[in-house]
Amino acid sequence: MTATDRSLELVNTAAQAAADKLAHDVIAYDVSDVLSITDAFLLASAPNDRQVKSIVDEIEERLQKELGVKPVRREGDREARWILLDYVDIVVHVQHSEERVFYALERLWKDCPEIELPADAKATRGKAAEHARMQAAEEAAEAGGEWR
Numbered sequence: 001m002t003a004t005d006r007s008l009e010l011v012n013t014a015a016q017a018a019a020d021k022l023a024h025d026v027i028a029y030d031v032s033d034v035l036s037i038t039d040a041f042l043l044a045s046a047p048n049d050r051q052v053k054s055i056v057d058e059i060e061e062r063l064q065k066e067l068g069v070k071p072v073r074r075e076g077d078r079e080a081r082w083i084l085l086d087y088v089d090i091v092v093h094v095q096h097s098e099e100r101v102f103y104a105l106e107r108l109w110k111d112c113p114e115i116e117l118p119a120d121a122k123a124t125r126g127k128a129a130e131h132a133r134m135q136a137a138e139e140a141a142e143a144g145g146e147w148r
Contacts, residue, residue: 002113006089007090008115009067010040010069011028011040011042011090013062015042015117015121017055018124019118019124020058020120023055023094024044024045024097024100025125026042026122027043027044027117028042029041031112038086041109042091042093043095043100044094044095045095045097046096047097047135052080052082052095053077056085056092059094071086071092073085074086080096081098081099082099093105
């Protein structure tokens with residue numbers, strides 16, 4: 001079994017919305033062969049809580065406006081470290097970068113086929129590592145140290 005055309009449409013719209021709000025490392029997996037509760041997972045991250053919320057709000061708004069769907073469940077708003085949007089056909093996970101590294105959902109789903117995403121979403125790959133390097137360089141400069 002593979003993800004339905006509707007699920008792929010939802011994933012692509014959500015991925016583009018995440019990319020438009022500067023999400024990091026957007027990736028999607030077809031989990032339909034291993035889970036009966038959903039067809040696909042979309043993962044994205046951001047370096048701070050405010051951006052996590054912004055990405056989630058944009059995904060929710062875009063899916064509502066363009067495809068007429070609302071999530072059946074939204075969890076994690078209070079801390080905004082990991083917000084989950086459940087659309088039944090797909091589940092969207094937007095995580096703070098630290099949670100993304102700690103929980104490593106990609107490791108859990110690496111055996112599932114990756115879903116082809118829009119070019120803008122693919123261009124987000126590696127942004128979290130790039131952001132971490134820049135932040136380390138800034139912190140080293142502030143401390144008067146040398147960074148390589």
